[in-house]
Structures are given as C-alpha cells and as structure tokens.
Amino acid sequence: MQTLTVDLGERSYPIYIGSELFTPEHFQPHIAGRQVMIVTNDRVAPLYLQRLKAQLSHFQVSEVILPDGEAYKTLAQVNQIFDALLQARHNRTTTLIALGGGVIGDMTGFAAACYQRGVDFIQVPTTLLSQVDSSVGGKTGVNHPLGKNMIGAFHQPRAVIADTQVLKTLPKAELSAGLAEVIKYGLIYDADFFAWLEAHMDGLYQGDSALLAQAIYRSCEIKAEVVAQDERESGIRAWLNLGHTFGHAIETDAGYGAWLHGEAVGAGTMMAADLSARLGWLNAQDVERIRTLLQRAGLPICPPLEMPPQRFLELMAVDKKVLDGQLRLVLLKKIGEATVTSDFPQALLMQTLEAGQALGKL
Amino acid sequence: MQTLTVDLGERSYPIYIGSELFTPEHFQPHIAGRQVMIVTNDRVAPLYLQRLKAQLSHFQVSEVILPDGEAYKTLAQVNQIFDALLQARHNRTTTLIALGGGVIGDMTGFAAACYQRGVDFIQVPTTLLSQVDSSVGGKTGVNHPLGKNMIGAFHQPRAVIADTQVLKTLPKAELSAGLAEVIKYGLIYDADFFAWLEAHMDGLYQGDSALLAQAIYRSCEIKAEVVAQDERESGIRAWLNLGHTFGHAIETDAGYGAWLHGEAVGAGTMMAADLSARLGWLNAQDVERIRTLLQRAGLPICPPLEMPPQRFLELMAVDKKVLDGQLRLVLLKKIGEATVTSDFPQALLMQTLEAGQALGKL
Structure with a gap:
C-alpha cells in the first residue's frame, strides 16, 4: 500500500x-x-x-x-x-x-x-x-x-x-472511462507518464492490479499537486477540465447517464486535441498518438453523429468556465502541457465541431 | 450612517x-x-x-x-x-x-x-x-x-x-421578534446594553429610528465580535443561541411559521432564565428584569399551553447542540454573561419544562 x-x-x-x-x-x-x-x-x-x-x-x-x-x-x-x-x-x-x-x-x-x-x-x-x-x-x-x-x-x-x-468487479466500459482521466493527467502535465501509459495500456486495459495501482498513484499525485497549488480553481486547476467542456455538452445532450462521464471526456479530449492542432500547437503525429491511446483504452474518439455544432455552442455557453460570455477552453500546448484560453478564432472551433465523426478516422 | x-x-x-x-x-x-x-x-x-x-x-x-x-x-x-x-x-x-x-x-x-x-x-x-x-x-x-x-x-x-x-413598513409583531434578539445580546454579553435597553424600550418599541440604529449597531457589534472570535461555533459563539434550543422546539411543534422565530426565542429566553435561576445563577430580581423587558418588547414569555415536557425533550434531542446524546443548553451565569453546559440536573430542567404558563406570571 x-x-x-x-x-x-x-x-x-x-x-x-x-x-x-x-x-x-x-x-x-x-x-x-x-x-x-x-x-x-x-x-x-x-x-x-x-x-x-x-x-x-x-x-x-x-x-x-x-x-x-x-x-x-x-x-x-x-x-x-x-x-x-x-x-x-x-x-x-x-x-x-x-x-x-x-x-x-x-x-x-x-x-x-x-x-x-x-x-x-x-x-x-x-x-x-x-x-x-x-x-x-x-x-x-x-x-x-x-x-x-x-x-x-x-x-x-x-x-x-x-x-x-x-x-x-468493475464493468469494462467503466474501466475505460477511468482510463480517460488517467490519460488526461499525462496529456496536461506529464509527457513521461503519457509515454508510460502508451507502454502499458494493454496491461491496464486487462485490469492488471499492480499497473493500475501505479497509474492511480501517479494520477492522484498529479491531481493532488495541481489542487494543492490552486484549491479554488482560479488557474492551473482548470487544466484538469481538459475535454470536459466538450464532454459535458455531449453528456447533457444525450441525457445524463447515456454516456459514461469518462467516455464523454474521451471524445471531448479528442476534440480538444483537434482544436489544439488547428491552432498549430500539436502536430499530426501528436494527434495520432492521442487518438491511438484513447482507442486502446476502449474509448469513443468522436462526438455522437446526431450532435450539430450549434447544439455544442448552445450547451457550452452555460459551462462554468464561461466568463462574461467568453467561452474558455482547456487546450494542449503540447503533450504534457495544457493551457486555458478564450483566445482562439471562432472559425477554428467551428471546424472542430463540424469535423464530428471525422475525428475518429485514422 | x-x-x-x-x-x-x-x-x-x-x-x-x-x-x-x-x-x-x-x-x-x-x-x-x-x-x-x-x-x-x-x-x-x-x-x-x-x-x-x-x-x-x-x-x-x-x-x-x-x-x-x-x-x-x-x-x-x-x-x-x-x-x-x-x-x-x-x-x-x-x-x-x-x-x-x-x-x-x-x-x-x-x-x-x-x-x-x-x-x-x-x-x-x-x-x-x-x-x-x-x-x-x-x-x-x-x-x-x-x-x-x-x-x-x-x-x-x-x-x-x-x-x-x-x-x-414592518409589522409590530416582527419588530418585537427583532427586539428579542437585541435583548439577547445584552443578556449574554453586555449588562450595560441590557440596562440601556431597559431605559429605551418604549422608544424602541414605538419604532424610533435613531434608537433603533443604535440598538442595531451595538447588536451587530456584539455579534461581529463573537463571530470573529469563533467563526465555526466551537465555543463562545454558541452563546448566541440563548433561548434558541427551547425556541426551536416551540417553532417545530407549532409548525414552521406559526410562531415568529423571535417570538419563540423570547419564550425560550424566559425558559433559559428560569433554569438559570433554578441553578442558583440568577436571582428572582434578575428573572423579573428579564421577564419585564421581554414583555415591554411585546414578546411572549412562556411556551404554548399545549406543549408537554416530553414533547420538548423529544424535539430538543435532535438539536444541533446535542453531542453524544447529551443535551447542551445556553444558560445565564448572570445578566451580561452566558455559558454553554450539559452539566445540570435533569430534574431542574423538568421543573422548567413543567412550569410552562407559570413562567409568564409576575
């Protein structure tokens, strides 16, 4: 222990x-x-x-x-x-x-x-x-x-x-949902941990106890570090919401419980990665690594077919991260470092929202 | 201002x-x-x-x-x-x-x-x-x-x-209810303020603005002082609940809203004074001063006729001030000083509860 x-x-x-x-x-x-x-x-x-x-x-x-x-x-x-x-x-x-x-x-x-x-x-x-x-x-x-x-x-x-x-005794889909958050910690804070997850995803997905304990420890460590720095979520703590603004919109649209939270975060993370790439922060290879790792964790990597961009915008507008009508998103500067910004062209966001199913295409 | x-x-x-x-x-x-x-x-x-x-x-x-x-x-x-x-x-x-x-x-x-x-x-x-x-x-x-x-x-x-x-625009009964709390501040913390209230109760009850502003200022000052000392109510702040444990029982029994909160506190304060006297802390003259001042403020000074002691005990048992099954009450050491205690003979509490209407007798 x-x-x-x-x-x-x-x-x-x-x-x-x-x-x-x-x-x-x-x-x-x-x-x-x-x-x-x-x-x-x-x-x-x-x-x-x-x-x-x-x-x-x-x-x-x-x-x-x-x-x-x-x-x-x-x-x-x-x-x-x-x-x-x-x-x-x-x-x-x-x-x-x-x-x-x-x-x-x-x-x-x-x-x-x-x-x-x-x-x-x-x-x-x-x-x-x-x-x-x-x-x-x-x-x-x-x-x-x-x-x-x-x-x-x-x-x-x-x-x-x-x-x-x-x-x-945890159903497989719920294990995947948990892995979405584990992957998130690597993406926002620790490129080495992300690489470790790439090396061990098969074992993790199969439920290996020792690997899971290591992943839980490092995840909690990262979260504890971030929270201790910023208990009331004024700065860095917002990084923990990578994929969550898109994900919450998916969950709300589908009705609570239709998507597991972690599944929605998985798809939302892919959308955040896509927008980060359009902003020139991630390259195609980074996006590919993210897509592949999410997929190996058994996660959805695109939003539901039936969700039009307008619906996303509508639902994201009531997100807690909206300040004075400005939508703020957690995006990736690179694998291992996030940023919170409202400074992105609306046109690029629309491209991400319109990409929809295409995000899942390799 | x-x-x-x-x-x-x-x-x-x-x-x-x-x-x-x-x-x-x-x-x-x-x-x-x-x-x-x-x-x-x-x-x-x-x-x-x-x-x-x-x-x-x-x-x-x-x-x-x-x-x-x-x-x-x-x-x-x-x-x-x-x-x-x-x-x-x-x-x-x-x-x-x-x-x-x-x-x-x-x-x-x-x-x-x-x-x-x-x-x-x-x-x-x-x-x-x-x-x-x-x-x-x-x-x-x-x-x-x-x-x-x-x-x-x-x-x-x-x-x-x-x-x-x-x-x-405040109804008279609500002014009285507020005066119950004002009187409480004098009783628990400031004998001089209590005496000031005795000198000015007629003007206060008639709604004199200048007197009310003075009473509000000193009341808030006492409360602010107590709260600043003890924000989470571990010690002295509990004094502010003088009359409240009895009062809450009255309010709950009558159904919320049937008694104004301050009216219930008025009757509850009289009960606390009565028990304090039975414990030998207040003398008959103190009790008389309290009863008279509450009465001049237009407040009830005894519990409702139809509330048996057993009902009080039952309702007071769920009070937040109960610790490990021990009923704790705010009582008066003297006019101007309160104490919180569970160290009183149950028999004396029963006498107070049984006194009922007699508390209102001069």
Whole structure:
C-alpha cells in the first residue's frame, strides 16, 4: 500500500492506494465521533456494504442505499441522505462514508458539506474514475436539469481509501472511462507518464492490479499537486477540465447517464486535441498518438453523429468556465502541457465541431 | 450612517447601518461581475424591489420572487433560485442580493454558497431580526421537516446593508421578534446594553429610528465580535443561541411559521432564565428584569399551553447542540454573561419544562 498526502494545511488528508484496504486501521483514525452513515448505491451495496460494515463494529453505523447512475445525481437524492441522517439522529460529529463511484462520492460529499453546515466524510471510491478523479480535490455537488455540477460545495474528505481489489468487479466500459482521466493527467502535465501509459495500456486495459495501482498513484499525485497549488480553481486547476467542456455538452445532450462521464471526456479530449492542432500547437503525429491511446483504452474518439455544432455552442455557453460570455477552453500546448484560453478564432472551433465523426478516422 | 467591519481576514465585510442606504455607492464596490440576481419575497417585492433595481442600472439584473414565510425556507425554494440563475445564464462572477428578512437571507446565502460551488452575495435585511441576527455571521441554510436549519453552509456576504427606513413598513409583531434578539445580546454579553435597553424600550418599541440604529449597531457589534472570535461555533459563539434550543422546539411543534422565530426565542429566553435561576445563577430580581423587558418588547414569555415536557425533550434531542446524546443548553451565569453546559440536573430542567404558563406570571 502507498499513501499520498494531499497538502491543504489543516485540511490535509491521506489517500491510501493498494489492495485489501477495508481494514479498521484505515478508517478508525479518521472517524471523530461515534456515528457513521454509509452512503452507497444499489449496485455496490450487494458487493461491498457488508464487508465495510464488518470493519466498523465500534461505531453506530447507519446506511442509505440510493439508486445507481448519473441520472440520480440530484438534489432530491441528497435530500434522501439528509432524511436518513435526521431519522437516525446523527449529530455534528457524525462521519459520512461514500462507498461507490463518482456520483456517490459527489453527493455524499455535498451532503456532508451541508448537513448541519458541515460534517466529516471519508471517500471509498469503487470505480477507477472516482479513484483518480472525483475522490481528490474537494469538489462535491449535484447536477441540475440545465447543467452538470451546477450545485455544490468545496468540501475536503478526511481520507480517501482507493482499493484496487474493488476494480475486479468493475464493468469494462467503466474501466475505460477511468482510463480517460488517467490519460488526461499525462496529456496536461506529464509527457513521461503519457509515454508510460502508451507502454502499458494493454496491461491496464486487462485490469492488471499492480499497473493500475501505479497509474492511480501517479494520477492522484498529479491531481493532488495541481489542487494543492490552486484549491479554488482560479488557474492551473482548470487544466484538469481538459475535454470536459466538450464532454459535458455531449453528456447533457444525450441525457445524463447515456454516456459514461469518462467516455464523454474521451471524445471531448479528442476534440480538444483537434482544436489544439488547428491552432498549430500539436502536430499530426501528436494527434495520432492521442487518438491511438484513447482507442486502446476502449474509448469513443468522436462526438455522437446526431450532435450539430450549434447544439455544442448552445450547451457550452452555460459551462462554468464561461466568463462574461467568453467561452474558455482547456487546450494542449503540447503533450504534457495544457493551457486555458478564450483566445482562439471562432472559425477554428467551428471546424472542430463540424469535423464530428471525422475525428475518429485514422 | 455608521459602518461596522466584521473582521474575518480576507473574507471581512462591512455592515452599513443608517437610513436611506439604497444608493449605488453602497452596492457597486461589492459587485465583482456584471450579473446580479435579486432574491426577494412577495411581501417585500412590492415595497422595495423597484427602488433597489433603480440603483443597479449598470448591471444585468435578474430577480426571483419567492413566497413569504418560514414555511417556505426549504430546499425546494432554494432550487427555484438555482432555476432562475441557470435560466438567466448567471456565471461564477454573479452576485446574489438577498432583499428580505432572515428567511430570504438564509436561502439566498445558501444558494450563493452552492451555486457553481460558491458565488458572492450581499445582504439587504428588511426586518429588525435579520438586521441584528441572520445577516451577520455567515450562517446560511434551510429547514428540514425533521429539524430547523439542518441543511446549510457557512458563507460570508460581501456586504450587509441595514437600512432603518425599511423598518417603517414592518409589522409590530416582527419588530418585537427583532427586539428579542437585541435583548439577547445584552443578556449574554453586555449588562450595560441590557440596562440601556431597559431605559429605551418604549422608544424602541414605538419604532424610533435613531434608537433603533443604535440598538442595531451595538447588536451587530456584539455579534461581529463573537463571530470573529469563533467563526465555526466551537465555543463562545454558541452563546448566541440563548433561548434558541427551547425556541426551536416551540417553532417545530407549532409548525414552521406559526410562531415568529423571535417570538419563540423570547419564550425560550424566559425558559433559559428560569433554569438559570433554578441553578442558583440568577436571582428572582434578575428573572423579573428579564421577564419585564421581554414583555415591554411585546414578546411572549412562556411556551404554548399545549406543549408537554416530553414533547420538548423529544424535539430538543435532535438539536444541533446535542453531542453524544447529551443535551447542551445556553444558560445565564448572570445578566451580561452566558455559558454553554450539559452539566445540570435533569430534574431542574423538568421543573422548567413543567412550569410552562407559570413562567409568564409576575
């Protein structure tokens, strides 16, 4: 097992990465009171809820099981958590534990941020995506019919427990979705890591535990480094959104949950790479490396056929990165370095949006 | 006009207190972007919305008008604010303005805390209660059917604009409710202020602007001092809840909105004074001074006839101040000094709860 510390002063917390981490010593030091509320979903609960509860016998443990899926990442579901907390009379010293993927993590973190104006929580991410992304950085929240992640809070967990064993039961498409974010870390921050991923993508895609642990560690390390530099997302942290503005538009258009978040990020990353090439920052060979690696990770590399450019523009206009009506995008200066800019010719953006299916052509 | 600064480091903000403060210079310096969303209710809007909008002609101003009353301090109403923000495409640089009493302030602040994970807001409290209480301290949130203020966030406003002119249109019962909190500041922190209130209660109750401005200033000063010392309510800040644990039980039992918050605090303060006397901290004369002053402010001084002790215990058990099953109460060591304690004989608490209507007897 490896431990990574996210350095945020008095709110610093450890990320434990390895296998067989569901043991009391990883939980108990991070639970301040006697009450614990496990929040999970109906897909993860049959697999891991009892195993987790067995480790928490010293505490008064309650649980709430929500429906699985991005479509349920709503204020109404967070309200279910509040109901459960109040019915079981949880007080300010309670600790929430998020046992599930990014949706459960985001909702549980948001519930923890708001319950009695803020209680503790621990993340136990059960998907590759949430292990490398949504469990690090303190972003919590829910979707709104008019936009993804529009309602939320910054709230840091007390600890993150990323167990590679739980990935054994993860569907292949979800592994791919997680790999999209892993690839992103290489693209925005570390060309060597990108090259390492090119060397090991077959093993990663086949679920090799040791390789996955290495990839999770480096991904979390990069994210922790970026977040520690810029907790409130005024500068470099925005790099983490590579592919996300395009991706969010795809997700919103398709209806939440029709595309996995990581899949949309995969296609969105390809669109960002294409626009970066049109701006002269990437060459054809770079674009080809990106396309090939995404494809080997089992990811979609172009937007859906039925999405016209106008629809993209419309949906991207409500993105959080829009400032005073100016669309800002995360693009690539080169493999290993990103930039956030609104300074690009609209005509080039239109070319990328119009390329559509052609982005997937080798 | 007087200006009080709440000192919270980089989140410090001014409270402007005086009359005729609806002028651009009190708003513009605190609005960072171009977008403004005024949140108000259907009772305040006809009186002050146009007057406020006229001062904000430099900005893109939207508005949302919610139903008036504590019964509407819910997550569903906050969601109305999110709807309005997203429909008008407000981005992260938007500023929300709360134009109304405590309910509007609490919901607007909570919406600002959560919209895109946090945007700016300005408080324009239109009741005496919100001017001296809920607009200072950064507490925001909504009620849950199982408990008051159970969902919320700490989020500081950029500025508070407390205009005494708007109190001219305030119903008498709401003026009394505000005076309950004013009296509380004297009781917990400043015996001289309590004596000043005894000397000037008739003028205050008749709505004398100059006296009210003085009372608001000193109340905000005391609250700002306490909050600056203890932003997250681990110690002295809990003193501000004098009368509130009993009061919340009364409000919950009656159904939100049946009692004004300040009225419930008035009765709750009398109960806290009674228990403090039973503990030997206050003498009969102190209790008499408190009862008389509350009464002169037009406040109820005993709980409702139909509330049995058992019902109080049940409702107080879910109070946020309960730690590990121990009920903690804010009581008075003397006039001008409070204490938070769970160290009192249950039998004495029962005597206070059983006293009921007798608390109102002179």
